[in-house]
Amino acid sequence: MQLTRPRLARMIDHTLLAPTATEAEVAALVAEANELGTWSVCVSPSRLPLPGGAGRVRVAAVAGFPSGQHTAEIKADEATAAVAAGAHEIDMVIDVGRLLDGDLVYTEKEVRMVREAVPAPVLLKVILETGVLTDRQVIDACQACERAGADYVKTSTGFHPSGGATVHAVEVMRAAVGDRLGIKASGGIRDYPTAVAMVRAGATRLGMSASRTVLEQAPAE
Template sequence: MPDALTRVQVAAMVDHTLLKPEATAADVAALIDEARALGVYAVCVSPSMLPVRADGLRVAAVAGFPSGKHHSLIKGSEARLAVQQGAHEIDMVIDVGAAVAGDYNAVLADILTVRQGIADETVLKVILETAALSDEAIVECCLAAERAGANFVKTSTGFHPAGGASVEAVRLMAQTVGGRLGVKASGGIRTAETARAMIEAGATRLGLSGSRAVLEGFPD
């Protein structure tokens, strides 16, 4: 049960993240050092920061970040280059406007283009920006991600003015594709209580920038 989660168990679900536009190579190196100390699963960085020395850690990079309003071929190329430079996982942003308009075929095609641009063994996470979407759109985008061969659906970039992850969105995503795809909660998770609620709702991965503060709220 989530109440019994230990710090080690939660750390194994964490993508320790640094996506600020002002981030430097030194900041990324510090992120990796902290990630090792915390025992997290992966680090998530901007593709322009690759390659990085992160032995023992999974490396994730973003594509089409943060707006999602890049041409699908650009997203696919960005993802492919990131993998060539050492990324094991790609977190891509959908065209949120297409989802808002109900054009789920465009969402599907966008995700397919990125999926086809990277190796089969590369984990693909699809960022929906759930705070900007209706429940119907969240469900349809989750199903599109599944059809396109994604491995995870993810709530948010953490940069959208509408907000980040919510328990309600995570629960809806888990009800739609949980057990078949992973569910990553990301954006605005700053306390152990919030992280625990996301896990209880069905999150199988957490995107955190303040990982240390969150993990310190779980027992050893």
């Protein structure tokens, strides 16, 4: 696959979610995203609205991040506040413990609550933390997210010790949702070959902080 620099850039959510991130670092992230031509910046909701705006890029904010152990009501309120402050997209974390309990009803309920709180055209991505799930659990979670109205399913927060995105997880997710939902691979994408592998497996969006390094390795055209 010839994934050129401009095409790849438009698939990237340029991300800064470190709890120590300062206002200056967030401003630098936004400037770099505009320079590189990424699709969006992804930041913590406490950093919204972005001082000086986002320029040409879209804004994504997280909800229930990174543990997912917030109540569904809190996630919905957090998403609502982020959109009111300028977010175009929400990346919410499911309560993965509930999913491991087999409570798919809860998974579907919490995703639906956030979806209803931030309806289209806001884009809703749902983080599953695939590193702790079996293939069957990934499939079931993807289908629950689809029923609840999600636009994307996403592999990982990048903060869990189980690791980030894997090619296998993306393949399982793509098989579960077909072409009906987008798939975001996130966590551990630090070079161009890894980015290409995720796209080949079915990812349509990539979350990363090493965007400049990855794009500099990509062919210009």
